[in-house]
Amino acid sequence: xxxxxACCKSRLSQMTAGQQAVIGRIEVPETLAERLTALGILEGTxxxxxxxxxxxxxxxxxxxxxxxxxxxxxxxxxxVC
Numbered sequence: 001x002x003x004x005x006a007c008c009k010s011r012l013s014q015m016t017a018g019q020q021a022v023i024g025r026i027e028v029p030e031t032l033a034e035r036l037t038a039l040g041i042l043e044g045t046x047x048x049x050x051x052x053x054x055x056x057x058x059x060x061x062x063x064x065x066x067x068x069x070x071x072x073x074x075x076x077x078x079x080v081c
């Protein structure tokens with residue numbers, strides 16, 4: 001698993017509709033980290049980008065069979081593989 005995490009170069013905010021990835025690293029402020037953890041967004045979790053709103057924000061993701069909408073700014077600190 002550590003080898004997989006070492007190769008993470010992309011951000012969750014860069015994913016496009018239909019792409020799937022695994023969350024590799026989360027480096028966000030503590031208050032946001034707590035919120036993301038409560039939503040089930042943890043390292044090693046599979047995520048699928050479903051698409052963005054009409055103006056490009058927020059973006060809908062399928063995580064643990066649940067659809068979650070996040071602002072792109074909140075996803076900048078989440079690396080995916």
